[in-house]
Amino acid sequence: MMSLTFSVSSLHPLYKYKPISTTTLPPKPRFLSIKSSLDDETQKQTSWVSPDWLTSLTRSLSLGRNDDSGIPIASAKLEDVSDLLGGALFLPLFKWMNDYGPIYRLAAGPRNFVIVSDPAIAKHVLKNYGTKYAKGLVAEVSEFLFGSGFAIAEGSLWTARRRAVVPSLHRKYLSVIVERVFCKCAERLVEKLQADALNGNAVNMEEKFSQLTLDVIGLSVFNYNFDSLTTDSPVIDAVYTALKEAEARSTDLLPYWKIDALCKIIPRQIKAAKAVMVIRQTVEELIEKCKKIVEIEGEKINEEEYVNDNDPSILRFLLASREEVSSVQLRDDLLSMLVAGHETTGSVLTWTLYLLSKDSSTLMKAQEEVDRVLQGRPPTYDDIKDLKYLTRCINESLRLYPHPPVGCSAFPS
Known part of the structure; x- marks a missing residue:
């Protein structure tokens, strides 16, 4: 989750119609002061310990020792672990996209994930949802919240609920x-x-x-x-x-x-x-x-x-x-x-x-x-x-x- 904080002295020009309040606003400034957690250059703590061995182990468990798919496999470093385990998951995924390209694998214990960011691949997955692909993990981890709601529903139930709403x-x-x-x-x-x-x-x-x-x-x-x-x-x-x-x-x-x-x-x-x-x-x-x-x-x-x-x-x-x-x-x-x-x-x-x-x-x-x-x-x-x-x-x-x-x-x- 990104934290976004900035000076609002230049926000009001975005809303050009007359607000309910009659408070006189200052002249429109031409700048916007912004601070984002994405701009934080603070370095994470490092250690001599590296979980490369964990990557190798989970790679064997998830993919097998002879993986010939040709898809690169992300290698988790120590600084990635805190984000992977309950942290800002987006950050390591984004970093690995830059390192390995628009499609790569992530081996995590018995699970094997294929991470895609290429628009053409995403379009293919979304167009074939329900026939070749299922919501899988996202439905599994969200069921406690959404129940059988259409946010995670699949197949005929999803079709019926969408048709109703x-x-x-x-x-x-x-x-x-x-x-x-x-x-x-x-x-x-x-x-x-x-x-x-x-x-x-x-x-x-x-x-x-x-x-x-x-x-x-x-x-x-x-x-x-x-x-x-x-x-x-x-x-x-x-x-x-x-x-x-x-x-x-x-x-x-x-x-x-x-x-x-x-x-x-x-x-x-x-x-x-x-x-x-x-x-x-x-x-x-x-x-x-x-x-x-x-x-x-x-x-x-x-x-x-x-x-x-x-x-x-x-x-x-x-x-x-x-x-x-x-x-x-x-x-x-x-x-x-x-x-x-x-x-x-x-x-x-x-x-x-x-x-x-x-x-x-x-x-x-x-x-x-x-x-x-x-x-x-x-x-x-x-x-x-x-x-x-x-x-x-x-x-x-x-x-x-x-x-x-x-x-x-x-x-x-």
Whole structure:
């Protein structure tokens, strides 16, 4: 996970429409002061001990002594071990990509991973998902959180759940949500940043974007305001705890978390279980509340692009569709949106702003496009097609720093 902190004295030009607050802002500065954990040159501690022997051993266990695939095998050094075992997994994978190229193998105990970063290879895997490839490890280590939700569902279950959810994301819904949710939440973030902008304070934007996207997901999916931009939300802490546990499980040499007895006594597992409980209880309460309202009003979808004017949320649409689905399945699907949706979107915003801050000319072009298209008014859904340069900036951010940075698919045996 990247930590991103910078002075917000130059953030407000990114938002050209008039914010709710009438506070007078200083003239637009032409710089952005930024500090990122990626720029930290601090050297890790070294030792005379090297785990090269471990690499050789696990290579034999995973690949066999006579591996003729021709794919290079990453060699873990001491400085990589802390990141591999519960640390920032992305960093050693990125380093090995530079060392070995866009495709290499990683032998870890009895497991054998093929790591790919080439766009053509990634496209091949994604196009053939469900026939030649499965979600494999990522589903295995995330099931404790997502259950049977479509974030990790496969085959016919994934197809059925996707078919049930996609109709809720129609054009009319998106238009309403952009106006009522996206713009309002963005304005609230601008308000929060104004005091820091006036004082030149540094702000952790990764944290702010995470709060922003949780508020957006809460309102657009559940019609519930977590208000995490202004209050401490236990849901954010729970989400990060659960996601960190999923990443840690992907690098555990032994899957001890599959043993229930151990999960009840190991602090890390106890903390993860409590986090999942917080998330599930929150989602279940929101579902039950909405279900009662739908039943009382006798609501039923009677048009293709249906939106309830008082509650345009995805949850309201799904309940009004009267689909025969268990409460647990609905909970897991919506939990997938809440957890995966807010965390991934927050990451995209963080990386995009990081890259823009590193290139003043690109930032200027993006600002000029926003000025020209919006003309000082809040954006609408129809404006997205005209924000072509900004869209390309976001796409480039996704290309350079896709999220999640680690995806695991498995070859069917």
